[in-house]
Ligand code: SF4
């Protein structure tokens with residue numbers, strides 16, 4: 001049975017998504033959402049479920065992970081709902097509850113492994129070489145001391161545990 005979870009909207013607000021309560025369901029966000037053109041994801045529906053405190057329906061929903069955070073909806077919302085912040089809040093809650101979409105998990109795993117969300121594979125290395133660039137960019141990827149510091153941050157913030 002679909003049932004609201006008391007305090008869920010407060011939890012969303014604590015995670016940065018307080019403006020969800022301003023939504024009056026006009027549908028402008030869904031009309032312009034590029035993701036919604038290709039999949040069944042409807043951001044307006046997700047906003048409504050969040051407003052109603054339907055934790056299971058939002059946190060366990062595959063839709064939650066279909067947003068590309070392009071901000072088209074946030075720019076157009078007549079109520080100034082910070083829609084991407086709401087999506088981020090819902091994702092934060094989902095991750096803390098042990099739910100993360102596989103694609104996002106891969107990106108997070110790359111961050112742990114090489115300090116970038118996209119790994120530097122042989123093809124990219126060859127292209128960089130062709131352009132006269134070093135194989136790795138001058139970031140944590142090429143700086144063991146900076147990578148060690150970054151690793152400390154990942155441990156201290158509990159990021160690694162969340163992704164595991
Ligand atoms: S555009 Fe804003 S007010 Fe309209 S449905 Fe979307 S979030 Fe709600």
Ligand code: SF4
Pocket residue numbers: 029032033034035036043066067068069070071072073074083084
């Ligand atoms: S930010 Fe997300 S929900 Fe908003 S328009 Fe872009 S893909 Fe759709």
